[in-house]
Amino acid sequence: MDNAIIIGAGPAGLTAAVTCAEKGLDVVVIDEYMRAGGRLLGQLYEEPNGNWWNGIKESTKLYKKAVDLGVNFHLNTAVNNIENSNGIWTIYTERETFHTPSLLLATGAAEAPVPVPGWTLPGVMSVGAAQVMTNVHRVKPGERGVIIGVNVLSAAIAMELQLAGVEVASLTLPKTNQMTQDAGKPKEVLDSLLHVSHMAPSPFVRYGSKLMKNDFMKKLGVNFYPKKGVKMWDIPIQLRKAVTKIYGEDEVEGVTLATINADGEVVSGSEEHIPVDFVCIAGGLYPLAELAAVAGCPFYLVEELGGYVPLHNERMESPLEGLYVAGNITGIEGAKVAAAQGRTAGLSMAHHAGMDELDGEIKNSIEWTEQTRDNAHIQFHPEIETGRKKILQQWDAYQSNKKRSVVSNSRGGIT
Amino acid sequence: MKEDEMIICRCEEVSYEELKTTAAKYKCSARELKLRTRAGMGYCGGRSCRTMVDKIAATSANDRNRTCVSLKYQPPIRPISFKNLGG
Structure with missing residues (x-):
């Protein structure tokens, strides 16, 4: 049993891994590619300030940081299925089966x-x-x-x-x-x-x-x-x-x-x-959310985010206990936004693992994500902000529906 | 090659024409279109053609259901060898 498992070694997954490890969690990262970095690996462009953004360098930096913190990597390993039973997630790969109470899906995007x-x-x-x-x-x-x-x-x-x-x-x-x-x-x-x-x-x-x-x-x-x-x-x-x-x-x-x-x-x-x-x-790209779908996570179609997106809140929690999402699975944006979301998810997972007094850090991380979004050089959809609002509204609607049905169920039980 | 002849689902070799005519004839959902033509039911699990099957069907379906993915995902979501599947 591991404290936290992260599927996807892109900017979101790696940042989440580093964050969790810094908070003292045992972390396992699984990725189907043979090298860590995800879509970040391919990026190479000049930023408006004249600096070059080299994805390979950025990936290596993040990967090394994670390894130094003791994060355990399983690369070249595809996940076939995930299941939850009694609060524990089981992750099936072709080689091994993993178990954790806290699972992050940072599976990124696929090309249409x-x-x-x-x-x-x-x-x-x-x-x-x-x-x-x-x-x-x-x-x-x-x-x-x-x-x-x-x-x-x-x-x-x-x-x-x-x-x-x-x-x-x-x-x-x-x-x-x-x-x-x-x-x-x-x-x-x-x-x-x-x-x-x-x-x-x-x-x-x-x-x-x-x-x-x-x-x-x-x-x-x-x-x-x-x-x-x-x-x-x-x-x-x-x-x-x-x-x-x-x-x-x-x-x-x-x-x-x-x-x-x-x-x-x-x-x-x-x-x-x-x-x-x-x-x-x-x-173009669309969120790769297969694992969220097989886990039974509720979805919503948001064109501005690139397609069907698993419901989630700003803390990167999905409606399923112990299941988190970060990066392009939550909507198509750049690597820097994905990394910021990864940090939030990592903090939420540390909180889930019993770490106290993280609320301030989580709040700051959410604000940092918004700032990163505002300053992004590349925006994949012009109405990304609208898309983000839509998914949060759906989250709220889902939560209040759930409460209502819990109340009516318990009433039903009494009468 | 004509546009109608191009292959949309590579695993099951389903052409654009077959999908178009089926969608027009049955005015069906993406799921029904998949079941009628087998597009998206091959060994890749619809990883290549899913979005196209969705689009061909969407234009003939009434309203899209926004709360759940139109074509179901099923495990294993990546191909597994028989040896590993059997343990």
């Missing part, structure tokens, strides 16, 4: 797919996979590629690929259909980029926002958006083009790129072939 004809060919990968290959494994995903899906994440990774000497022939849209929806409509894409413009790590996006203040200008911007696109670090960003097909015999040989109108409809006869040897698809 963007289906394009030919997307099952070898050489097609998610943009996150290309990032891990390049920045973590130091293997080029190819010599020349195309990224399908224009968003904050794909723009940042395009730049990272460029830094590694991989040519990005185009950052462009998927052809619109029932599954790609707004990701295939130039106006919607431009709109979402403009919302994040003041903090996105991209001069293109920053430049764009000053030009286009209102909807009318945005519409103009899309209509007159140059067919060849706008270049950012020599990468053409083509919002008026869409990939209609990925072609190749046994592997990717190229993509068919077509001109689209402002609503995303293909202009027939405009198709051209772009030879490339790999293709990245960037459908």
Whole structure:
């Protein structure tokens, strides 16, 4: 039996582990990847103040700190299932089974797919996979590629690929259909980029926002958006083009790129072939909450947070006794916010383990999380604050419903 | 390859067309769409196609239930070898 178990060794999980260990808890961290750091490992970008944010360095720092504090790591270990019985959580992995009264799910996010004809060919990968290959494994995903899906994440990774000497022939849209929806409509894409413009790590996006203040200008911007696109670090960003097909015999040989109108409809006869040897698809991130679901945790769908999110409060407690959540499982945000949430979760777990007088520290940690959110350079959804409020409202509603049903049940018992 | 022919569920080889026509014919939920076509029921447990099956169904379903995930998750949530499953 361990005092605390943390699933996920990303910024949230590692920070929680350090926090718990500092409070004297025995901590076990489990992660399915062979190296600690999670999505932090792939990050490499220049901050507005000129400093470089190197995810590998940040991960190593956190990991070493945790190891020095005696945190026990089980990497390369996938969790298959979790169960609670009599207040004790059982965690099933392929190798061992663990037990704890206090379990944190810091499982992060997963990438949503963007289906394009030919997307099952070898050489097609998610943009996150290309990032891990390049920045973590130091293997080029190819010599020349195309990224399908224009968003904050794909723009940042395009730049990272460029830094590694991989040519990005185009950052462009998927052809619109029932599954790609707004990701295939130039106006919607431009709109979402403009919302994040003041903090996105991209001069293109920053430049764009000053030009286009209102909807009318945005519409103009899309209509007159140059067919060849706008270049950012020599990468053409083509919002008026869409990939209609990925072609190749046994592997990717190229993509068919077509001109689209402002609503995303293909202009027939405009198709051209772009030879490339790999293709990245960037459908955005959604909270990876499988384990919360198998545990029976209540959920709520909050678009601003990226999808279905397990109910939780500001102390990172879920409605299930001894189950905590932190990081992108609670909504898509940057690594620094995830780490701040991890600290709060760690403190809550220490409190659960019987440590007294932590209320002040927990309160400070919650405030620190909000400050970190306000100062974030990258925001994945423009209405993240609204999303956070929605989930807290749902938490309150859930708690008062529960109280009401407890009261009515006990009344039922008396009569 | 035409758009309709593209594979959405790789494990069970279910095409976009099959999902679209099934959703239109039965006006069904994501769960029903999954059960009718087997999309999302393969060995990966729907890790690749879940969001797409959800979107194809969502456009034909009435209102989405916000309080529970539309396609159930079931353990094991990662593939396990027979050897380890048997102990």
